[in-house]
Amino acid sequence: METRDKDQIIHYYNREKRLERASANAMFAIDRHHYRRPGIIKSLTATRSLSFLFFSLLFMIVAAFLVNYIQGSRNSGTIDGNRFEVEAVWFEGYIYATIVRSSVRRNAQPIGVDLLLSAGGDVQEGFLQASDSEYRVRVPADAKPAWLAVIMSSESGRIELAAKVR
Numbered sequence: 001m002e003t004r005d006k007d008q009i010i011h012y013y014n015r016e017k018r019l020e021r022a023s024a025n026a027m028f029a030i031d032r033h034h035y036r037r038p039g040i041i042k043s044l045t046a047t048r049s050l051s052f053l054f055f056s057l058l059f060m061i062v063a064a065f066l067v068n069y070i071q072g073s074r075n076s077g078t079i080d081g082n083r084f085e086v087e088a089v090w091f092e093g094y095i096y097a098t099i100v101r102s103s104v105r106r107n108a109q110p111i112g113v114d115l116l117l118s119a120g121g122d123v124q125e126g127f128l129q130a131s132d133s134e135y136r137v138r139v140p141a142d143a144k145p146a147w148l149a150v151i152m153s154s155e156s157g158r159i160e161l162a163a164k165v166r
Contacts (some may be wrong), residue, residue: 077159079152081108086163088119088148095119095139095148095165099128116151119165128152 019027038046045051076085083104088097097117101110110133115126119141128135139148150161 075161075163077152077161078104079113079154079159080111080156081105082111082113084113084152084159084161086148086150086161088163088165090141090144090165093140093142095141095145097137097139097148097150097163099135099137099150099152101128101133101135111154111156113152113154118149119145119147 019030022030044054075087076083078084081104083102085100085102086097087100088095090096099115103110110130112130113128115128115135115137117124117126117137117139119139122140124137124139126135126137145165148163148165150163152159152161
């Protein structure tokens with residue numbers, strides 16, 4: 001490519017002229033073997049071993065997400081645009097629980113929430129005010145329980161959460 005003026009471009013290569021002068025064998029090769037580049041899935045499954053590897057990796061990823069979803073604790077939930085997350089730790093006869101509020105939507109208004117916490121036999125009540133973003137509580141427990149159940153209710157809804165006690 002060469003330019004003589006600012007706006008005038010001269011091209012020296014022309015595919016059509018080259019194909020007019022091509023031999024019969026070259027035209028046959030172009031007709032038979034002209035291909036597009038394969039996509040990512042086609043290239044990952046081009047041979048038997050590559051397709052086995054691709055589908056086994058896909059199966060492992062799906063299985064990992066499924067196991068994580070089934071065994072994971074349900075320690076978070078939303079009420080009216082407010083997301084609540086519960087964490088619990090057992091230490092020397094007490095469960096120390098923390099409930100953190102964050103906003104899901106930009107214009108979500110903080111709401112007051114009634115709390116019921118239970119780790120087996122004892123039930124403890126509490127209230128998370130609309131002005132607070134965090135609520136901490138100490139629940140007595142003789143032995144370390146596996147789960148802490150929390151029921152949160154307000155005028156706009158109710159959620160039941162379970163946090164694994166660490």
